[in-house]
Amino acid sequence: MDKSQGPRLPRVAKKSDPSLGSPQKTFKSLLWLGGLLAFVFLLIFWGIGWMAGDSSNVQELYARVQDGTRQSQRIAALSWNQKLQEASYRSQDDTLLSFSPDISQTERLSAILKERIEKMYGSFSEEDQLYVSAVVQILSFSRVPTLSELSFSDLIKDTRFKDMAPQIKIHIFLALSRLSPRLGPEIPMLDPEVSEKILAEFNSSDSGVRKAAVYAAGLLLGPTDSETQDSRLRAGMRALLSDSAEDVRWNAAFALGRWADDDHALSSLSDILDLAASFDRSGHISGIEGRVLTESLLQTFAQAFSMAARFHRSGRFGGVLELHQKLSVIAREHPHLKIRQAALAALESDS
DSSP: OOGGGOOOOOOOOOOOOTTTOOHHHHHHHHHHHHHHHHHHHHHHHHHHHHHHTTTOOHHHHHHHHHSSOHHHHHHHHHHHHHHHHHHHHTTOHHHHHHHSOOHHHHHHHHHHHHHHHHHHTTOOOHHHHHHHHHHHHHHTTOSSHHHHHHHHHHHHHSTTGGGSOHHHHHHHHHHHHHHGGGSGGGOSOOOHHHHHHHHHGGGOSOHHHHHHHHHHHHHHOOOOSOHHHHHHHHHHHHHHTTOSSHHHHHHHHHHHHHHTSOTTHHHHHHHHHHHHHHOOTTSEETTEEEEEOOHHHHHHHHHHHHHHHHHHHHTOSTTHHHHHHHHHHHHHHOSSHHHHHHHHHHHHHHO
16 A cells, blocks of 8 residues: 555445436336326227227117117117118128118118107107117118018008108118118009008108109009009109209109100200310319219219110110210210210120
């Protein structure tokens, strides 16, 4: 030891605070805590999605449509209808079949529908209308379509049908229209009372009811044993060709066109083709605000194209050649791909 430096002071070791821990351990703790919180949030969101998602099978929905509060019944009915509509739109046949009501469910839902409507006459609340309309649509997907058709026909033949809420009338007509391809030899419907009730709704003050009624008439009502009734149906359809509502006019034209023996639809079909030709590449019409090509409008155009091709095949009416020429130009030159493809598909079906 160097004496010149004098005695050395003892070294004092600094004691660390055990409550602080090392930076590395603190980081690991924060990382672990963050992971735990993330897991909890994911678990919560997964649980919410599981409860509101596809976990409900048809038996659960069927039970919930009948039991619980009115609100829970309404939510279940809307959810069930949505699943059926989506499966139908996406052509998911297996899913559609699995969620379609069977014979016992159809019978029970028909009874529920009748009971609920009986209680609603005179006071159709918006919530009840949503529930009933959803049940009507569910029944339109029944595996036993004849039972649903009978239920809807009974509702239409009720003397109080004229007082039913417009929204429910619309859904009943649309449901009957959906059933029509699956009813086979039972179509056309020959029940004169049902035909008369549908015809009466051609004069409804609600344009949605008029639109749905004439649409159903075109699909469901064919020539009957009564020439007088046939004449009145045709006259009613022709009158709606000049309706103030555009959709009503179009559906009247389609209804007459489906009967394939009335040339009064040609002018309206020509107008629809002219409208389709007016759209540009972006799905708009130059100089007209608010007119946009929607999926619904595209389906209307496709239906008009198909009917124009059908008229051309029949070759029975004057003016068909001009209609076919318009269709050919659209298929060849239209700037919008989907409109052009729809016209081309109609022409190919005509060849």
